[in-house]
Amino acid sequence: MGQETSPRKRMENERSIQSKEPKVTNLQKEVGLFSGVCIIVGTIIGSGIFISPKSVLSNTGTVGPCLIIWAACGVLATLGALCLAELGTTITKSGGEYSYLMEAFGPIPAYLFSWASLIVMRPSSFAIVCLSFAEYVCAAFYSGCKPPELVIKCLGAAAIWLIITVNALSAKLGSYVQNFFTTAKMVIVVIIIISGLVLLAQGNTKNFENSFAGTPASVGGISLAFYNGLWAYEGWNQLNYITEELRNPKRNLPLAIMIGIPLVTVCYILVNVSYFTVMTPTELLQSQAVAVTFGDRVLYPASWVVPLFVAFSTIGAANGNCFTTGRIIYVASREGHMLKVLSYISVRRLTPAPAIILFGIIATIYIIPGDINSLVNYFSFATWLFYATTIIGLVVMRFTKKNHQRPIKVPIFIPIFVILISVFLVLAPIITTPAWEYLYCVLFILSGLIFYFLFVYSKFAWAQKISKPVTIFLQMLMEVVPPEKDLE
Known part of the structure; x- marks a missing residue:
């Protein structure tokens, strides 16, 4: 007569069976606390602090105000990131501002953010950083x-x-690469x-x-110094784009x-x-x-x-930029705002490979022109426009979605302060150095509405007839499938 299996033995057997089960086809939680810190530090610290801190000094004129601006920019970046931390722990979806704008204001602002990010802001910035790498x-x-x-x-x-x-092959490999290069850059710092x-x-x-x-620096000079300093801090919001892959977010x-x-x-x-x-x-x-001049004087030979x-x-x-931007495209496609295949997951690698590859194609196109820095300068104010809109959404949801669980709830004066500074940063370059390019930038962002109403809102039959065979072809070519479920 066989012995009855003990509860402990049954639990061990169940765990053994579960451990052999394949992972579901979704983004995996591969990013821990250390990798999260490395993504933030590694994405913020790029080439700017080593090459051109003179942009802040040229607008302040003296050493003291220059150092104060660098500190103030860090404080503002921290306050802005804390606002996004509340949003990220309340709305635990990848995609950063896209997901928060969708929750607060609906599909149109979220779509315009993904449109501007995918077509210009992210790939052009990615291309510039890779060109800087190539020059060195x-x-x-x-x-x-x-x-x-x-x-x-x-x-x-x-x-x-x-x-x-690297990022299409494995999210874990991408985070390991990020950890390595972040450690390397901290060595030189x-x-x-x-x-x-x-x-x-x-x-x-x-x-x-003395x-x-x-x-004394003018008000316009201080605003431009602030603007240039914050550009060096760009990336403080990167971790919110991969919330679904963060352990214990x-x-x-x-x-x-x-x-x-x-x-x-x-x-x-x-x-x-x-x-x-x-x-x-x-x-x-x-x-x-500047860093090279410093090295020649202090570290020779x-x-x-x-x-x-x-x-x-x-x-x-650049790796941090790619790791996070692929998730914006993935989430926007999952919501039906882009080709459906861009929300598919690699069967073997469990990464949003189609979204990452599309990002690489667009970034490569930006390599072709001779100089794209001026284009990015005119679009950089749009970044703070979306920051302001996103944090306004935080304040709005305090009233419209009171029942949401908020593990972190920042004091209300912090988002209000960040909103005021963001609005100032949007208007400052337009007022101090008005140019037609800012209008062109706004018109380009609004032109996304044409594509939204043609392909997303109206869902014309002819568009679906074109997209369906393309989706099937790419699905077979890249071995990708829809995610099995939306992560909470």
């Missing part, structure tokens, strides 16, 4: 002369597709900070004397924000202090690449490490 790598092989533009573009395109391939503090302790304080003396999302952004703020301030320890304001403004680690920094920022 090529510089090592073309000593004393400018590398050929074709070589830079080809290497930049190769960098784009290397990153696209620490080297610059320690070198500067040692020189400061040795009495190199001349550039900090640091507020001189012509209600704990790790706010914790990663409170660790990552203050860490970046302290690093930015200390790096600028190190620069001013070695260079006068005039010398800093004349430098083409080991100054070659600076361009190497700046290249690491740029490729890490």
Whole structure:
């Protein structure tokens, strides 16, 4: 007579069976707290702090106000991220601003955000960072002369597709790559900070004397300095785009924000202090690449490490951009705002491969023009327009969706303050340096409504006839399937 199986034995058998079951075809929770901090730090710290902090100094004029601007930008980024932490723990969906705008205001604002992000803001920024990487790598092989533009573009395109391939293959591999490059960039940041503090302790304080003396910056100058500083902090909202892949998001999302952004703020301030320890304001403004000039003066003959680690920094920022942007496209497609195939998941890799590959194609197109920096400058104010709208949505939902569970609830004065600053940042460049390009940018964003009403709202039969065979072909080619369920 057989013995009855004990409850403990039955539980062990059930666990054994469950462990052998295949994972459902959805995005997997592969990102922990450390990886979350690395995504925030790695995406924020790109090439800007190493190459062009002079943009802030040129608008403030003196050292003291310059350092204050860097600190104030860090505070604003932290407050904005805390607002998004409330949204991210209340609406636990990937997609960042897209998901929050959808919940607060409905499909049209959310669609316009995904339209502007997919077509211009994200791929052009991704392309620029990869081109910066290519320039630093090529510089090592073309000593004393400018590398050929074709070589830079080809290497930049190769960098784009290397990153696209990594992120399409595995979310875990993408997070590991992000962890590695974030660690690498922190190495050079620490080297610059320690070198500067040692020189400061040795009495190199001349550039900090009378640091507020001189012509006071104008209101317009301060606003532009603020604007340029915040551009260097861009990326503080990146973790909200992958909430569905974050382990224990209600704990790790706010914790990663409170660790990552203050860490970046302290690093930015200390790096600028190190620069001013070695260079006068005039010398800093004349430098083409501030970190390289610093390395030539302080780290010689080991100054070659600076361009190497700046290249690491740029490729890490590009990887973080790709990792998060693919999720915006994925979520927008899942809501029916883009081709359905863009919301499909790779059967083998469990990644939103079609969305990531489309992002890579558009970014590669932006490699072709000679200079796209001016285009991004005119579209950068649109980023703060969407930030303002998103945080207005937070305030609106405090009244319209009172029953929502809010694991984090920031004091109401914080989102109101961030909204006011965001509106100021949207209007400041238009008022100080009015240009037709800002109008063109607004018209382009609004032109997304044409596609929305033609392909999303109206759902014309002819559009469905075209999209259906395309979806089937891509599904078989890329071995992708619809997600089995929407994650809560």
